Structure formats: structure tokens, C-alpha cells
Amino acid sequence: MIHCESLVKIFKTDDIEVVALQGLNMTVEQGEMMAIIGNSGSGKSTLLNILGGLDRPSAGQAIVGPWNLLKMTKEQLITYKRKTVGFIWQNNARNLVPYLTALQNVELPMLIQGKVDRAYAKQLLTAVGLEHRMGNRLTQLSGGEQQRVAIAISLSNRPMIVLADEPTGSVDSATGDQILEIFRRLNQDMGVTIVIVTHDLSVADKVDRVVAIRDGLTSTEWVKRDKDVADKEAALPAGTDEASTTASTATSTAALTAATPGSRFGERHEEYVVIDRVGRLQIPKAYLEAMNVDGKAVLEFDGKRVTIGPPDASPSSIRPGRR
Numbered sequence: 353m354i355h356c357e358s359l360v361k362i363f364k365t366d367d368i369e370v371v372a373l374q375g376l377n378m379t380v381e382q383g384e385m386m387a388i389i390g391n392s393g394s395g396k397s398t399l400l401n402i403l404g405g406l407d408r409p410s411a412g413q414a415i416v417g418p419w420n421l422l423k424m425t426k427e428q429l430i431t432y433k434r435k436t437v438g439f440i441w442q443n444n445a446r447n448l449v450p451y452l453t454a455l456q457n458v459e460l461p462m463l464i465q466g467k468v469d470r471a472y473a474k475q476l477l478t479a480v481g482l483e484h485r486m487g488n489r490l491t492q493l494s495g496g497e498q499q500r501v502a503i504a505i506s507l508s509n510r511p512m513i514v515l516a517d518e519p520t521g522s523v524d525s526a527t528g529d530q531i532l533e534i535f536r537r538l539n540q541d542m543g544v545t546i547v548i549v550t551h552d553l554s555v556a557d558k559v560d561r562v563v564a565i566r567d568g569l570t571s572t573e574w575v576k577r578d579k580d581v582a583d584k585e586a587a588l589p590a591g592t593d594e595a596s597t598t599a600s601t602a603t604s605t606a607a608l609t610a611a612t613p614g615s616r617f618g619e620r621h622e623e624y625v626v627i628d629r630v631g632r633l634q635i636p637k638a639y640l641e642a643m644n645v646d647g648k649a650v651l652e653f654d655g656k657r658v659t660i661g662p663p664d665a666s667p668s669s670i671r672p673g674r675r
């Protein structure tokens with residue numbers, strides 16, 4: 353559904369250029385609910401704005417369904433924004449009109465497009481648990497309820513994808529959990545693909561997959577594992593053949609398991625380093641410092657594992673591991 357390859361975004365002002373995305377690769381499958389996580393300034397919002405058609409990429413490839421975001425005309429971009437994507441912002445003032453009721457807010461984008469479907473608007477508000485608040489003005493709703501109205505609005509044009517920028521950023525953690533549960537339900541019931549951008553690591557446990565962005569590049573990926581496989585593997589003694597086979601099958605799909613896999617987001621996530629099409633990967637700074645590698649390194653391959661180390665010493669190991 354979404355395919356970004358070598359995606360570059362450069363912001364130019366009078367005297368400086370900021371390379372916000374430096375050749376990013378990412379794929380999102382149809383029907384997935386995934387999160388993009390990264391520190392402030394890592395390029396998350398830039399990527400989301402590009403996927404939402406709000407900003408144009410500078411180079412590379414960005415394909416969403418049948419659309420090529422680099423090659424679209426202005427008119428196509430308008431149609432794309434109206435029909436393909438729904439947006440949710442952290443600051444919901446961007447989505448909502450305070451003096452209108454919840455129902456009027458959901459109907460507004462439909463009105464702008466020329467056809468109000470009241471039954472569908474009500475269905476959306478019911479889906480986000482606000483059937484009893486439809487007639488209330490936005491000012492009468494709590495922050496969490498307003499965010500739920502924003503979710504209903506994002507679906508009013510029946511989009512294929514919902515893009516959410518820090519959707520839990522301005523609510524407390526219990527409300528944040530509720531919002532993520534609503535996303536999950538909508539994802540399952542309506543089949544809508546959901547991409548959440550956040551710096552909140554706790555979101556990771558609620559999604560199928562997490563892609564970490566660092567310095568405008570995808571660096572690491574955590575995939576939620578099939579619970580049965582995870583339970584079975586946990587029951588096996590370390591180093592048994594069956595456990596190794598399960599781990600290596602997983603690694604062969606996309607990437608190399610990192611040296612400290614899995615544990616960061618609980619038992620059911622497996623951590624991978626992303627390797628791009630031409631074989632590049634990002635090595636965490638802490639590892640490079642611990643190995644005293646700077647600029648150049650020695651790679652060794654023993655037929656199964658790649659080992660990397662400083663040029664003048666025997667290599668320290670980066671190896672596919674598992675819990």
C-alpha cells in the first residue's frame with residue numbers, strides 16, 4: 353500500500369538546507385496498523401506530511417496505492433488528499449470547529465465535498481464510542497472525547513489510510529490507551545490502514561509493527577510476533593534447533609536481528625535492523641563507540657554471520673541473536 357524508497361526531503365531556506373529525509377526506505381502493507389517512532393527532529397512529521405500529500409518529496413520514490421507522490425499533478429494531489437487519506441493531529445484544533453456539535457463536525461468535510469451522509473457520520477461517532485455525545489458542542493467535550501471526534505472526522509471521506517501525528521500526545525495515558533484501542537477496532541472492522549507517528553514508546557505495544565527513524569533514515573524495526581510462535585519458543589531451552597530455526601526464518605524476511613532483540617517492547621516484539629536494497633544499515637552509535645570504530649571498519653563473513661570490528665583489532669561481533 354505504501355512504498356517509500358530512497359526518499360529524500362530537503363528544506364531550503366535563504367542560506368541553509370536541511371535534509372530532513374536522507375534516503376528513507378519503508379513499506380506499509382494494506383490493513384496494517386503500524387507506528388513510526390523517533391526523536392524530535394528525526395523526520396517523522398516530514399514523512400507523514402509527504403504521505404498525506406501536504407508536502408512534496410525532493411527525490412526518491414513514494415508510492416501510495418496507485419499514486420506516485422513524486423509525479424502527481426496539483427489536481428491529482430487535491431483528489432488524493434480528499435479521497436485517499438485521513439489525518440489526525442495532536443493539536444485537534446486543526447481538525448475541529450469548537451462551536452459546532454460533534455455530529456456537525458463529522459459532517460463538515462462531507463458538506464465541503466458536496467454530499468452529507470448523516471447515517472455514516474452517526475455510525476462513525478458510534479464506532480468511536482460517542483453515540484451519546486453527538487449533539488454536544490465540542491466545547492462541552494473532554495480532550496479525549498474531542499480526539500475521538502477527530503478520529504471520526506478522519507474517516508468521514510472513507511480513506512484507505514489514516515495518518516495520525518502524535519494522536520495520544522495531549523491526553524493522559526488512560527485516554528491514550530482508549531484512543532489506540534479505537535484505532536485497533538477501526539483497523540479490524542473497517543480494514544483501514546493506520547500509520548501513527550509518535551515519540552511515545554508505549555504506543556509500540558499496541559501496534560503490529562514499529563519502524564524507528566533516526567536522522568531521516570529508517571534504522572530499526574520491531575515486528576509483533578505471532579503469539580503462539582513466541583510462546584512455543586519461550587518454552588524451548590536456549591539454543592535448541594527448533595528455536596534457532598524460528599529465529600532465522602524471521603530474520604530472512606527483511607533484516608538482521610539486532611544484538612539485543614525483542615525486549616524493549618515486551619515479549620511479543622522482535623527487533624530488526626533495517627537493511628536497504630543496496631545493503632546499507634545503521635549501526636547504533638553506542639555499539640560503534642564500544643567497538644571504537646570511527647569512519648572505517650573491518651567486515652568478516654563466516655558463511656552465516658557478518659562480524660564487524662575496528663581495522664586494527666579482532667572484530668567484535670554483531671550477530672543475529674534472539675532472546
Ligand SMILES: Nc1ncnc2c1ncn2[C@@H]1O[C@H](COP(=O)(O)OP(=O)(O)OP(=O)(O)O)[C@@H](O)[C@H]1O
Nearest residue numbers: 363370372390391392393394395396397398399551
Ligand atoms: N518547513 C521546514 N523548513 C526547514 N526545516 C524544516 C521544516 N520542517 C522540518 N524541518 C527540519 O527537518 C528536520 C525533521 O523535522 P520533522 O518535523 O520531520 O521531525 P520530527 O521527527 O517530526 O520532530 P518532532 O517530533 O519534534 O515533530 C528537522 O531538522 C526540522 O528542523
